[in-house]
Amino acid sequence: MTATVASLIVRPPDRGDRAGVLDVVAAAFESSQEARLVERLWADGSIVTERLAEESARIVAYAAISPVTISRAGDERGHHFATELGLAPVAVSPRQQNRRIGAKVVNATIDAAFQQHPERLLFVLGDHAYYRRFGFIPAEPMGYRWEGGSVGDAFQVRARTSPMAPRAPRTHGSTELNQTVVRYCDAFGIFDEEPT
Numbered sequence: 001m002t003a004t005v006a007s008l009i010v011r012p013p014d015r016g017d018r019a020g021v022l023d024v025v026a027a028a029f030e031s032s033q034e035a036r037l038v039e040r041l042w043a044d045g046s047i048v049t050e051r052l053a054e055e056s057a058r059i060v061a062y063a064a065i066s067p068v069t070i071s072r073a074g075d076e077r078g079h080h081f082a083t084e085l086g087l088a089p090v091a092v093s094p095r096q097q098n099r100r101i102g103a104k105v106v107n108a109t110i111d112a113a114f115q116q117h118p119e120r121l122l123f124v125l126g127d128h129a130y131y132r133r134f135g136f137i138p139a140e141p142m143g144y145r146w147e148g149g150s151v152g153d154a155f156q157v158r159a160r161t162s163p164m165a166p167r168a169p170r171t172h173g174s175t176e177l178n179q180t181v182v183r184y185c186d187a188f189g190i191f192d193e194e195p196t
């Protein structure tokens with residue numbers, strides 16, 4: 001059953017919220033890696049926007065957006081010709097899931113990012129069955145491939161105005177479809193490291 005949340009506050013975190021945010025992220029993913037990702041995003045100054053949700057002064061959800069870069073295939077670590085946005089992580093405390101808290105924190109984070117960067121695209125890597133409700137569509141048919149490889153409809157994109165009009169990567173006329181690679185920022189290197 002879905003219960004609505006009347007007393008939920010969604011806001012940017014401040015430094016005093018950091019431990020609570022990390023607790024929620026670690027609990028949602030049942031792994032320390034995503035929490036370490038958030039710590040590294042903070043340490044690197046790589047957050048574009050972030051929002052937490054709190055209920056009765058307890059942090060129950062968190063979402064962040066950081067930069068991604070667009071490069072030609074084969075040149076992922078060299079020249080990039082555009083900077084866009086990537087949504088990750090999104091976490092709701094396990095006991096608070098299915099109450100629309102995820103929807104609220106994601107929508108607030110996306111709105112804030114597009115207010116800052118209305119011209120940018122926003123990518124997400126996750127379950128399309130979930131993210132389609134936020135206007136995301138599969139990115140690969142649009143010509144964008146995640147640097148980790150092809151993941152079908154799990155790699156998704158949207159523009160500020162949703163649904164996104166079908167279009168080739170707008171950033172570089174001479175780059176052919178399916179030759180552009182999307183790279184998350186350095187903090188995501190955490191997923192290449194051994195879990196602690």
Ligand SMILES: CC(C)(COP(=O)(O)OP(=O)(O)OC[C@H]1O[C@@H](n2cnc3c(N)ncnc32)[C@H](O)[C@@H]1OP(=O)(O)O)[C@@H](O)C(=O)NCCC(=O)NCCS
Binds near residue numbers: 029090100102103127
């Ligand atoms: C995914 C997550 C953020 C959703 O938060 P939430 O507050 O439970 O979501 P909401 O209440 O806004 O939405 C619930 C709806 O999403 C659906 N949903 C939740 N997770 C889903 C998933 N992985 N795939 C498809 N649908 C999903 C629910 O079935 C429900 O569907 P309904 O609207 O038809 O009833 C939360 O479950 C979570 O933190 N999961 C663990 C971490 C994670 O996987 N994060 C996303 C990584 S990309």
